[in-house]
Each structure stands twice: as structure tokens, then as C-alpha cells.
Amino acid sequence: MTDRKINWDGFLGDVNGIEIIDDPQRVRLKSRDYFWYSPILNDVLRKRTAKLVVVPKNEAEVITVASACAKWKVPITVRGGGTGNYGQAVPLVGGIILDITRLDRVLEIGDGFVRCEAGMLVEQLDKEVHKKEQELLMWPSTRSQATIGGFIAGGSGGIGSVRHGVLRDDGNVRSLRIVTLEEEPRIITLEGPDIQKAHHAYGTNGIITELELALQPAVDWHHAVVLFDDYAEGVRFGEALCRDDYDIYLISVVDKRFSPFYRQLKDYFPNNKHAVFSMVGPTTIAQFKADAASRGGEVSLMISDDELVQEGITPSYECAWNHTTLQALKSDRSWTYLQIAYPQPYDPTADQAIMAEFGDELYLHHEFARERGDYQLFALPLLKFSSKERLYQISNRFEELGCGVFDAHVYTIAEGGMKVVDPVQMAFKHEADPYGLMNPGKTSREEADAVLAEYGEG
Ligand SMILES: Cc1cc2nc3c(=O)[nH]c(=O)nc-3n(C[C@H](O)[C@H](O)[C@H](O)COP(=O)(O)OP(=O)(O)OC[C@H]3O[C@@H](n4cnc5c(N)ncnc54)[C@H](O)[C@@H]3O)c2cc1C
Known part of the structure; x- marks a missing residue:
């Protein structure tokens, strides 16, 4: 270099x-x-x-x-x-x-907010706010290694997003304290909609040193697995859980072909059933089980966070979002993935066409989230890599079928996201x-x- x-x-x-x-x-x-x-x-x-x-x-x-x-x-x-x-x-x-990562201190925890340094690990921060019976609104499944500043500068949302929306939604990130790159650096504090100037900017426009996030009262999330014979029924169950009166933190529908990658969970996710991984609050558990039964789903696991740790069971969030790719890569390095967004309301015909055309080259899993209050459906299909040309052929097919593709195989912000340079971030x-x-x-x-x-x- x-x-x-x-x-x-x-x-x-x-x-x-x-x-x-x-x-x-x-x-x-x-x-x-x-x-x-x-x-x-x-x-x-x-x-x-x-x-x-x-x-x-x-x-x-x-x-x-x-x-x-x-x-x-x-x-x-x-x-x-x-x-x-x-x-x-x-x-x-x-x-x-x-x-x-040495900027790792909590500065203040108040009712409904936390102020901390940007290098704190997300998991550590969540533990600290739990001591005050509060919790983070969302986090990446990489929470044990990722920093909170990196999540805001590089991430978008994740576990918790089906309940609270994505990072860019109003009120989730309350302020960012930024050091400029000048001979005499200035401190700029961004608040409200101005957060977008530095959120998901890949550290191209200032160093975030401190930030303030909204918090919610802590919930004793239970990790759930529900099994279905039919993948589409799993997606419909996921859709049925997207209700304001349900306490749900994660909904991820995973094709049965992922089962061999989740060896630790073989008793709960056998290879002849599709699985819905979820995190459910105590007030919703009974209704969740009834909804699953009414759709022919079998609840194979429902366990609190504490019990999960004691029994050494993989948490639901490590079976969802991009942790699916990680689980597959542990077995075979030739897997990669795509990032797909579906138009609303979800119409399964696009996925049916994809599954018919690409067979075992592509394993589907679907993730539910909210954006600006509305429920959205995403997929991060696992893709058996053969060539760049083939990857883009499959990716283009999703677009022809009306889906949006966020390209995970480029390193610039514009190419990966909306395909245009963000004028607010550039200014x-x-x-x-x-x-x-x-x-x-x-x-x-x-x-x-x-x-x-x-x-x-x-
Ligand atoms: C298995 C797996 C699962 C994942 N799941 C999710 C998910 O659910 N949701 C999600 O959004 N992402 C996810 N990611 C991506 C990533 O883990 C998260 O976005 C994570 O929060 C990034 O944090 P980090 O500290 O590792 O950031 P880094 O990788 O260190 O940095 C990310 C970007 O932010 C910039 N940056 C870091 N800190 C600062 C700072 N203080 N000031 C300015 N710029 C800074 C860096 O320059 C870089 O461009 C996943 C990744 C993997 C591998």
C-alpha cells in the first residue's frame, strides 16, 4: 500500500x-x-x-x-x-x-435515556442500563464485539427493530457529539433530524465521541422457536405477530435448510421443519403460543434469557439477521448473502419464483422490522457463491420481481444503499x-x- x-x-x-x-x-x-x-x-x-x-x-x-x-x-x-x-x-x-474502544464510559443514565462514550461495547452498555431496569431499543447481533458508536456510524437496526424501528427513526438516537478533522478541531453536537448527517456515514464526516440514546423499561425477553411444515406459513405467522399490542423484540423466519448450520439447536430446529425465531415479552407469551397453534406451528422452545444462559442454548438473535450467514460460514466458506427489501403488502409470488428458479443456490430467511412506524419485511438470503456475474444475475432477478436490493458487495455508501450520494451527509x-x-x-x-x-x- x-x-x-x-x-x-x-x-x-x-x-x-x-x-x-x-x-x-x-x-x-x-x-x-x-x-x-x-x-x-x-x-x-x-x-x-x-x-x-x-x-x-x-x-x-x-x-x-x-x-x-x-x-x-x-x-x-x-x-x-x-x-x-x-x-x-x-x-x-x-x-x-x-x-x-478505550472511550468506554457511561456518562449518565436517566429516565428513558443514556449518555455514553462511543467506544462502549453494545453488550456492556445494555448491561449497564439494565442495572436501572431499562434496556436499549435495538442492537446488532454482534453486540458482544460491536461498539455503540460503530453501530450508529455503520449499522442500521437489528434486534429490537420490529418493536422500535430503525436507528434513523425519530427519537431513537437523541444526540451525537462529533470532533471535526481540522487543525483546530471543533465539537459539533447533532440532535433530532440532524443525526442523519453522521448516522450510517461510515465515519467519513467526523469522529463520534459521545452519544445519547433513548431507552425503554427492561423486558424479560423469552427466546422462542416455532416450527412449521410450510415456509410461507412461517412468514404469515411472522406477519400476524406484527401488532402494536404484542410485546415482540425479534421475528425471523428461517428455511429448514439452515438447520444443519445450527447444530447446537438440533433438538429445537430439526432439519425437516422451517423455524420462526422470536423474542417475546411475558405479557404476550400465552397469545403467541395460541397464535402458533392456530396456524399449525409447534413451539419447540420458549425460555427466558437467564435459563438460556444457564443451559448454554444459542440465543434467538444469533439465528437471525446476518448471524445466519455467520452460522453457515462456520461450516462452508463458499456461502455469501444478499440484502433484500420487499414492497408492502408482502406478496409471496416473488419468493416463490426465486425458489423455483434458484433452488439450492439460495436459502431464504426473512426478517421483520419497522420503519417510520410501518412494518417492513426484509430478507438476507444465503447464496452459494460461484461468480460475481451469477451473484448479480440473481440479485437483478429480485429487482425484476419488484424487490429492493441493498448491495452487500460494494464498499461505498452510495452504491450500497439508495444508489445516490446523500447531499445532507456530503454538506x-x-x-x-x-x-x-x-x-x-x-x-x-x-x-x-x-x-x-x-x-x-x-
Ligand atoms: C454476523 C453479523 C451480524 C450483524 N448484524 C447486524 C445487525 O443486526 N444490524 C446492523 O445494523 N448491523 C449488523 N452487522 C454489522 C455490524 O456488526 C454492526 O453495524 C455493528 O454495530 C458495527 O459496530 P462496530 O463497532 O463493529 O463498527 P466498526 O465495524 O468498527 O465500524 C463501522 C463503521 O463506523 C465507523 N465508525 C466506528 N466508530 C465510529 C465513531 N466513533 N465515529 C465515527 N465513525 C465511526 C467506522 O469507520 C466504520 O465505517 C452485523 C455484522 C455481522 C458480521
């Missing part, structure tokens, strides 16, 4: 006293995330690495590093837990990794990162091409 001519001695002099990692092996490890779920991204990103990792222990040190980066024109990629899927935390053109980038040093090449294909031309292909 060729770095532009950077005066590293000058930079190091300015960050003197702050922890630096320069061992090439450790730097390489910290330059990776979960991009390798995509064989396409694996080809383009696996050799990309930073020059150094810098590990500030508080916001004052973050400001010192931001200032030095601006002065010496050093590219900077912020890293939380490094669990992102699209190479979000992989430096395309060298520079430094800013490891944010904020001019303010928070005037030299274009933050995670260069991640906003759009055009920016990536320009950055690679400037810094060299590596």
Missing part, C-alpha cells in the same frame, strides 16, 4: 504520549472487518492496511489526533469493534486507524472533514476512483 508522502515523524511528534500500535501483524488485524463475507469485497480489500493504529483514551486525545491528521494530511479510519460487513472500517489508502462532510481525510473513498464510486488515483492502487 502506498501512502502519499506523509511526514510520519512530524505526525508522531504531535501525538506523542498517545498509545500507538505499529507491529505490522496487529496493524493488519485492526485494518480488517467482516468484508470477507463477500468474496467480491475480499478480492479488493484483503490487502488494504493502515500504517499505524492510534488508540486514544479520552476525547482530549481524540482531538489531538484529529488535529495532527489535519496538519500532516494523514488519512484516518475510525474503528470500533470492526464487525461491519462492507469494509466500512478498512482503510482504502493507508493512513491511521483510530481505535475508539456535513465539507464542514467536518474539509480535507477529505476521513475514511477516503467510502462515499461514492467516483470518490473511490479519485482517491485510488491520488494515493495509488496499492
Whole structure:
């Protein structure tokens, strides 16, 4: 990897006293995330690495590093837990990794909110707020490794989203405190709709050091598995659970062909039945069981979080969303995945056509979530990778059938999401990162091409 001519001695002099990692092996490890779920991204990103990792222990040190980066024109990629899927935390053109994980303190827990530093692990944060009988509204299934800042800068929603919506929905994230990349860094606090300026911006427009999130009273979630002979009936059961008066935190419908990947759950998810994995509140359990029975579903597991831990059973959330891909990859590295959104109301004919056309190349699972109050259905089908051309052929077929595809095999924000550059985020980038040093090449294909031309292909 060729770095532009950077005066590293000058930079190091300015960050003197702050922890630096320069061992090439450790730097390489910290330059990776979960991009390798995509064989396409694996080809383009696996050799990309930073020059150094810098590990500030508080916001004052973050400001010192931001200032030095601006002065010496050093590219900077912020890293939380490094669990992102699209190479979000992989430096395309060298520079430094800013490891944010030592900023890990809770600052305040109030009635309905928590303020904390951005490098806290999501699981740790959820444990802290549980001590006050509250809980996070949503989290990624990677909660034990992911940071809360990384979730907001790189993620979208996940477990809990069927109840509370996605991160971008009003009121879920209450404020972000951001350090700008300037010789004299400023602190900008974003609140309300302004959160969108930095949410899902892949750390391209400022360093989040603190944040405030909404909380809910804690619920004793029970992990449930319901078995069905017919996959479509499982989806209909999932739809029936999408009710405001139900206490539901997760609904995930999983094809029976996933069963061999979930060996630990073989007693609850046999290979001749499709499964609905769910997290259900105590007030809804009786009705949930009655609804399952009325649709021919068999409840094979209903267990509290505490009992689950005692018995060493895999939690429902590790059988859902993108943890499905992880479970499959543990057995066979040739699996990858797609990300699909369905038009509402859900019409199963698209999925029926896909299953008929692609057979064992594709295993379906469906995830329910809310966006702006409305229920939505997503799928992250597991796909047996043979070639890039074939992957896009299947992906295009979903689009022909009226579905939306969020491309998981590209590393820029624009290509992966709405296919356009977000003007609000770009305007904020001019303010928070005037030299274009933050995670260069991640906003759009055009920016990536320009950055690679400037810094060299590596
Ligand atoms: C098996 C699996 C399941 C997953 N499930 C979900 C899911 O359900 N929902 C979901 O949304 N995602 C999911 N993800 C993706 C990812 O785990 C989450 O988005 C996670 O919250 C990212 O947190 P992190 O600390 O690992 O972020 P990182 O990977 O370290 O960073 C993510 C992005 O945010 C930037 N960033 C990190 N910290 C900061 C900061 N303080 N300031 C500015 N920018 C920053 C980074 O530069 C990078 O671009 C999943 C991934 C895997 C592998």
C-alpha cells in the first residue's frame, strides 16, 4: 500500500504520549472487518492496511489526533469493534486507524435515556442500563464485539427493530457529539433530524465521541422457536405477530435448510421443519403460543434469557439477521448473502419464483422490522457463491420481481444503499472533514476512483 508522502515523524511528534500500535501483524488485524463475507469485497480489500493504529483514551486525545491528521494530511479510519460487513472500517489508502474502544464510559443514565462514550461495547452498555431496569431499543447481533458508536456510524437496526424501528427513526438516537478533522478541531453536537448527517456515514464526516440514546423499561425477553411444515406459513405467522399490542423484540423466519448450520439447536430446529425465531415479552407469551397453534406451528422452545444462559442454548438473535450467514460460514466458506427489501403488502409470488428458479443456490430467511412506524419485511438470503456475474444475475432477478436490493458487495455508501450520494451527509462532510481525510473513498464510486488515483492502487 502506498501512502502519499506523509511526514510520519512530524505526525508522531504531535501525538506523542498517545498509545500507538505499529507491529505490522496487529496493524493488519485492526485494518480488517467482516468484508470477507463477500468474496467480491475480499478480492479488493484483503490487502488494504493502515500504517499505524492510534488508540486514544479520552476525547482530549481524540482531538489531538484529529488535529495532527489535519496538519500532516494523514488519512484516518475510525474503528470500533470492526464487525461491519462492507469494509466500512478498512482503510482504502493507508493512513491511521483510530481505535475508539478505550472511550468506554457511561456518562449518565436517566429516565428513558443514556449518555455514553462511543467506544462502549453494545453488550456492556445494555448491561449497564439494565442495572436501572431499562434496556436499549435495538442492537446488532454482534453486540458482544460491536461498539455503540460503530453501530450508529455503520449499522442500521437489528434486534429490537420490529418493536422500535430503525436507528434513523425519530427519537431513537437523541444526540451525537462529533470532533471535526481540522487543525483546530471543533465539537459539533447533532440532535433530532440532524443525526442523519453522521448516522450510517461510515465515519467519513467526523469522529463520534459521545452519544445519547433513548431507552425503554427492561423486558424479560423469552427466546422462542416455532416450527412449521410450510415456509410461507412461517412468514404469515411472522406477519400476524406484527401488532402494536404484542410485546415482540425479534421475528425471523428461517428455511429448514439452515438447520444443519445450527447444530447446537438440533433438538429445537430439526432439519425437516422451517423455524420462526422470536423474542417475546411475558405479557404476550400465552397469545403467541395460541397464535402458533392456530396456524399449525409447534413451539419447540420458549425460555427466558437467564435459563438460556444457564443451559448454554444459542440465543434467538444469533439465528437471525446476518448471524445466519455467520452460522453457515462456520461450516462452508463458499456461502455469501444478499440484502433484500420487499414492497408492502408482502406478496409471496416473488419468493416463490426465486425458489423455483434458484433452488439450492439460495436459502431464504426473512426478517421483520419497522420503519417510520410501518412494518417492513426484509430478507438476507444465503447464496452459494460461484461468480460475481451469477451473484448479480440473481440479485437483478429480485429487482425484476419488484424487490429492493441493498448491495452487500460494494464498499461505498452510495452504491450500497439508495444508489445516490446523500447531499445532507456530503454538506456535513465539507464542514467536518474539509480535507477529505476521513475514511477516503467510502462515499461514492467516483470518490473511490479519485482517491485510488491520488494515493495509488496499492
Ligand atoms: C454476523 C453479523 C451480524 C450483524 N448484524 C447486524 C445487525 O443486526 N444490524 C446492523 O445494523 N448491523 C449488523 N452487522 C454489522 C455490524 O456488526 C454492526 O453495524 C455493528 O454495530 C458495527 O459496530 P462496530 O463497532 O463493529 O463498527 P466498526 O465495524 O468498527 O465500524 C463501522 C463503521 O463506523 C465507523 N465508525 C466506528 N466508530 C465510529 C465513531 N466513533 N465515529 C465515527 N465513525 C465511526 C467506522 O469507520 C466504520 O465505517 C452485523 C455484522 C455481522 C458480521
